[in-house]
Amino acid sequence: MIIKWLRIDSRLIHGQVANNWVNHVGASTIIAANDSAAKDDLRKTLLLQVAPGRTKSYVMSIDKTARCYKNPSYENLDVLLVVETPGDVVRLIDQGVEVKEVNVGGITFKEGMTLISEAVSVSPADVEAFKELDKRGVKLTLQQLPNTGASDFMNRLKSKNLI
């Protein structure tokens, strides 16, 4: 499996991912790796409903995504991988998925989180996971859409005094 793009986006599959990123990165397949969505048959069905028709799309648990990643029959598959949190990226790496770069796209604000851009908020647990990814040499970039500016995510955390 060739991970063309790994995006953190708490909405998983939605208009922006479906229409813009798939075309931009040239992936044939979208995988939304998320334990709760994979277990929720209705949510999974509805996420797949809005996936673009020209790509194959899947909603799977983190564990199953890692198993498929290692399956040699998908060796040449170009994938856009979407996860909900940086903690999910750490879990994928722990299970043998090779990750060099992560696009931090959208994390919806909830109580107890810090807003760090128009589209991204972080919880204390997210900050710890981002620090872990940074420590492991993963490049973290803040970018919402293919044609909007990209900036270094760890610098953004620093500027907000979160690290």
Place this chain on the structure above:
Amino acid sequence: MVTIVIASHGNFSEALIGTAKMIFGNMENVDSVTFNPGEGAENLLEKYMAASNYFDDDGALFLVDLFGGSPYNAASRFVARRENMEIVTGVNLPMLVEVLGRRMAGGTLTELVQTAKQAGAEGIKSFREIFARQKMADFSKDEEGDELG
């Protein structure tokens, strides 16, 4: 680059551009023309003329709200005797977003017209119709093994 002019009754055209920025991001060479109560065809023609000062050789695509409405009727007078301009009616968000994408990929005026007509129509869907055809996910089976699904 083909210029896109969105024209509507009231502020719809201006608001549609703001909305499209949430989906598409930044965009250039996109203009809006509004038609307001008390205005007539001459006002619209003046606005189209002012917008056309920024057109380049690639031409312009007018996306207007309603076939037969004043913004359309004035646009048709403006476009009929000029080269490299076209009008597509029934502008909506799926149409605009797809046209912007096609234009970014180097689309010509003719290609953008095709994209506009297709995306504008295909963006209209009924949830129940799609849902009735969809196979429901089944976690107890889906989670097994190492094959996609």
